[in-house]
Amino acid sequence: MKFVFGNWKMYLDFDESLVLANQLATESYNSNKVEVAVFPNYLAITDVEMSLRDTSIRIGAQNCAWVPKGAYTGAISAEMLRSANCDYVLVGHSERRYVFGETDSDVRKKLEAVLDVGLTPVLCVGETKKDREEGKTEYRLKKQLMKALDGINLYSNGLIIAYEPVWAISNAGVGEPCDPEDANEAHELIDLEIKQYLDIDVPLLYGGSVTANNVLSYLAHDSVDGVLVGSAARKIETFSNLIRTVESM
Numbered sequence: 001m002k003f004v005f006g007n008w009k010m011y012l013d014f015d016e017s018l019v020l021a022n023q024l025a026t027e028s029y030n031s032n033k034v035e036v037a038v039f040p041n042y043l044a045i046t047d048v049e050m051s052l053r054d055t056s057i058r059i060g061a062q063n064c065a066w067v068p069k070g071a072y073t074g075a076i077s078a079e080m081l082r083s084a085n086c087d088y089v090l091v092g093h094s095e096r097r098y099v100f101g102e103t104d105s106d107v108r109k110k111l112e113a114v115l116d117v118g119l120t121p122v123l124c125v126g127e128t129k130k131d132r133e134e135g136k137t138e139y140r141l142k143k144q145l146m147k148a149l150d151g152i153n154l155y156s157n158g159l160i161i162a163y164e165p166v167w168a169i170s171n172a173g174v175g176e177p178c179d180p181e182d183a184n185e186a187h188e189l190i191d192l193e194i195k196q197y198l199d200i201d202v203p204l205l206y207g208g209s210v211t212a213n214n215v216l217s218y219l220a221h222d223s224v225d226g227v228l229v230g231s232a233a234r235k236i237e238t239f240s241n242l243i244r245t246v247e248s249m
């Protein structure tokens, strides 16, 4: 079974999110072959969840606060996401880290908040272009993983890790995909590294300019258990085509 997770970011407004959810609801994917989840904006989450309730498609959130409740203007807690029937929460997406300035320590607190309410975090890690040019890819991945995972209690919630090289993430469809061999190398490193902290199997997803045309080149590697998709998840044609491609493996 492979994972195809669609991060709708702030690409789709409320109406567009619901249209896409309703279109997805008319498709039927083989959940033995592919686990599909979508990550709508907060406003649309409950309606998208209702639209997809009778399907195998799961719901995730793009972010959350690290505290459960209180005087935190503008924040949404993991507990609120749990009560909205989410299964997953993205933690440490590169746009949160590099656009909104989230630190490794913020990521750790959010990871714990998600685990505390019984949801499954999708921890995103990845090097920037500068890291890569300076030969610091390994350093960056090890540091992000250590800060996130050292001494963590996953309970029985599980964890998914997405390797997303920041330079490979597209902006509205324009991106520079990572060479599948390089993605495989990073996945093998992550796999080895997390064994220091965890004794469970952690699915590893690749993310960064994935489309129906290149998805199989990533999934051809055993180290890649699925993909996290941004731009190609915005439209029914490209997203469904990608899911069908994975389903046909």
Ligand code: PEP
Pocket: 007, 164, 168, 169, 170, 171, 172, 173, 175, 207, 208, 209, 210, 228, 229, 230, 231, 232
């Ligand atoms: C992402 O940001 O999670 C992502 C993978 O985006 P894209 O597919 O657009 O590169």
